[in-house]
Amino acid sequence: MSLLNPSVVANAAALLNEFTHADPFRHLVIDGFFDEALCQRLLKSFPGFEARYALNERGEVGGKAVRVDVREISDAYRALDNQIKTPEFLDFVSHVTGIPDLLYDPDYVGGGTHENVQGQSLDAHVDFNFHPLTGWHRRLNLIVYLNPSWEPSWGGLLELQSNPWDSEHNQIKSVLPLFNRCVIFETNEISWHGFRRITLPADVTDVSRRSFAIYLYTRERPAAETEASHATIYVPDTLPDEIRAGTILSEAQYQELRNRFVHLRTHLKFLYDREKDFSRQQALLEGALNQARSATGFPLQGYVLVKGAQGFWADGWCASHFGLRFAPTRKAKALTLDVWVPAALKGVQRLHIDLGGRRSVLTVNPGTRQTIELPFEGKVGETVAFEIKADSAWTPSKSGDSEDERPLAFKLVEATLQH
Numbered sequence: 001m002s003l004l005n006p007s008v009v010a011n012a013a014a015l016l017n018e019f020t021h022a023d024p025f026r027h028l029v030i031d032g033f034f035d036e037a038l039c040q041r042l043l044k045s046f047p048g049f050e051a052r053y054a055l056n057e058r059g060e061v062g063g064k065a066v067r068v069d070v071r072e073i074s075d076a077y078r079a080l081d082n083q084i085k086t087p088e089f090l091d092f093v094s095h096v097t098g099i100p101d102l103l104y105d106p107d108y109v110g111g112g113t114h115e116n117v118q119g120q121s122l123d124a125h126v127d128f129n130f131h132p133l134t135g136w137h138r139r140l141n142l143i144v145y146l147n148p149s150w151e152p153s154w155g156g157l158l159e160l161q162s163n164p165w166d167s168e169h170n171q172i173k174s175v176l177p178l179f180n181r182c183v184i185f186e187t188n189e190i191s192w193h194g195f196r197r198i199t200l201p202a203d204v205t206d207v208s209r210r211s212f213a214i215y216l217y218t219r220e221r222p223a224a225e226t227e228a229s230h231a232t233i234y235v236p237d238t239l240p241d242e243i244r245a246g247t248i249l250s251e252a253q254y255q256e257l258r259n260r261f262v263h264l265r266t267h268l269k270f271l272y273d274r275e276k277d278f279s280r281q282q283a284l285l286e287g288a289l290n291q292a293r294s295a296t297g298f299p300l301q302g303y304v305l306v307k308g309a310q311g312f313w314a315d316g317w318c319a320s321h322f323g324l325r326f327a328p329t330r331k332a333k334a335l336t337l338d339v340w341v342p343a344a345l346k347g348v349q350r351l352h353i354d355l356g357g358r359r360s361v362l363t364v365n366p367g368t369r370q371t372i373e374l375p376f377e378g379k380v381g382e383t384v385a386f387e388i389k390a391d392s393a394w395t396p397s398k399s400g401d402s403e404d405e406r407p408l409a410f411k412l413v414e415a416t417l418q419h
Helices: 006-010 012-020 036-044 075-084 087-097 251-296
Strands: 027-031 064-067 112-116 122-126 137-145 158-161 172-175 181-186 192-195 209-218 233-235 304-312 317-328 332-341 349-355 358-364 368-378 384-390 410-418
Touching: 006 012, 012 027, 012 087, 036 075, 075 087, 087 137, 087 181, 332 349, 332 358, 349 368, 358 368, 368 410
Parallel strands: none
Antiparallel strands: 027 181, 064 112, 112 209, 122 192, 122 233, 137 181, 137 209, 158 172, 158 192, 304 317, 317 384, 317 410, 332 368, 332 410, 349 358, 349 384
16 A cells, blocks of 8 residues: 555554553554655645635634545645545554444545644544434544644644543543654544644744544444434533632633633533524424324334325324334334323223234233334335234213214324334
């Protein structure tokens, strides 16, 4: 691989051992990662800072510029992109991390060139865990730094943290962002990382923190490591270590505290705005779901196409004979039902279920809910017949409970296709 330094490739077995036993979470720090000549070309053609590429999550111009259009930057970056997508490169990264079947992201979501300027920082965070377009699992961050010189006193060191929520016991490993130094780390729910504010001396000009980042994915992930989809989660800084009860603040300490409070309040406002946006999206989705329920007659959840239902009303009530036809759009392994029988229905309700030819009986006492999981092999695109016949029904108008004249057998609170 002309992309990599040959000595790095030759050291693959040792790198895997280092990755496996690293703290505070699995990671590697590799010096001289890229071929030296290529890395010099990347530095020479690194794009200049432009405001249009520096919009933060609130839509404001910030101190970080990101270019995801890697192939448009220069010939050197096109050559880099050509090689990181190859099986040889992906297999090498799989070899040194033990994570097989890694996938390259042609969209560079969140990746590409990163430039952070004076005053910029990055709160400790864990990254989003699913690719927003493909749904792939995010597994690794690979960052190569492009800074010919960098001093620890300037800030901007990558910090790998064990738990920023627990500042008293948080363990931090710092990595100086030096030229051609690569950091590879697993992305999961404990891979907290960030960097402190960049504070350059007055005599250091035209210097910024530069890097190139790619994020690698897999189609599957072990169930024990899989969490619900989430965006990037940040943890703002606590009080500076030197401030204790009785401390008389210097002007610099006061300004630092003020900056942290402003940052915290801005972050809280961002979360509030994001929650409102999520609520609007949820309302739209619920509206679409209600329309789908009206169109199909039955709100079956999961990756599925409902083809028709009978004996079902939009409020969830079912008649004594209920039928449904559906086709999974992903391989299914079970159908879960949450059923409620009203107390007004005297006596035990027995529901005779037929799912794709597999028969079972569910017994539900009046006034109770019961959940049942019905295993079956649902092939993609194959239509499945589902039927429930109830032993008895109840008409509210006849018992004087309401004017509802429907013969009601049970209420289907929820039905979910398991994949």
